[in-house]
Amino acid sequence: MITVHHLETSRSQRVLWLLEELGVPYEIRRYKRHPVTRLAPPELRAIHPLGKSPVITDGDLTIAESGAILEYLVERYGDQGQGDVANLQPAAGTPEYRQCRFWMHYAEGSLMNWLVMKLVFVSIPRQPMPFFVRPIARKLCAQVLAKLVDPNVSTAMTFMEDHLATHPWFTGEQLTVADFQMSFAVEAALSRAGNGRFPNLQAYKARMDAKPAYQRAIAKGGPVVMAA
Numbered sequence: 113m114i115t116v117h118h119l120e121t122s123r124s125q126r127v128l129w130l131l132e133e134l135g136v137p138y139e140i141r142r143y144k145r146h147p148v149t150r151l152a153p154p155e156l157r158a159i160h161p162l163g164k165s166p167v168i169t170d171g172d173l174t175i176a177e178s179g180a181i182l183e184y185l186v187e188r189y190g191d192q193g194q195g196d197v198a199n200l201q202p203a204a205g206t207p208e209y210r211q212c213r214f215w216m217h218y219a220e221g222s223l224m225n226w227l228v229m230k231l232v233f234v235s236i237p238r239q240p241m242p243f244f245v246r247p248i249a250r251k252l253c254a255q256v257l258a259k260l261v262d263p264n265v266s267t268a269m270t271f272m273e274d275h276l277a278t279h280p281w282f283t284g285e286q287l288t289v290a291d292f293q294m295s296f297a298v299e300a301a302l303s304r305a306g307n308g309r310f311p312n313l314q315a316y317k318a319r320m321d322a323k324p325a326y327q328r329a330i331a332k333g334g335p336v337v338m339a340a
Contacts, residue, residue: 123165160176200287216293276315
């Protein structure tokens with residue numbers, strides 16, 4: 113039996129969605145974030161030395177990192193997929209395969225770095241600090257956001273928006289493992305920088321939201337992202 117060590121509002125939502133789509137039995141072990149720091153609890157270190165989520169255990173295996181987990185699940189259980197999840201890994205050498213590989217790496221290699229930075233610099237001025245420091249912190253964070261973070265987030269959002277203008281899913285016509293990897297990133301991007309824009313990204317999210325397996329994953333795992 114697979115156990116998903118699920119931290120609230122975290123990337124492990126990707127794993128729940130994939131397992132629901134494949135119909136693979138699993139159980140959830142839930143973890144709460146620290147109410148002030150929002151960090152993962154120390155109990156996760158007993159599962160994996162990094163103390164992060166997602167982590168799964170499957171028999172004697174312990175696997176961390178959402179991309180590695182998704183790839184493992186597709187390799188091990190992907191043949192159980194039916195309908196629009198029957199071919200989650202495109203054939204090697206095809207254009208779809210190259211697209212799939214790109215988006216699998218892009219989600220964490222490029223996009224999430226800027227989204228995490230945005231969350232951090234938006235949050236810093238709200239943290240407890242001496243009253244005379246707060247205006248300085250607010251000004252510095254605003255400058256970093258305006259000059260560095262927001263331009264890169266905007267570039268990323270436009271890049272995805274343009275791609276999805278001609279692709280219903282990130283790899284093309286078919287849902288693939290890349291969509292599960294990108295799902296959290298899309299949710300985070302729209303939450304932190306959507307501002308009612310990017311209709312193609314909004315339509316992509318609507319396609320995810322409409323899937324029964326995605327709805328089951330949300331019902332079991334809770335909200336996907338924490339508010340900025």
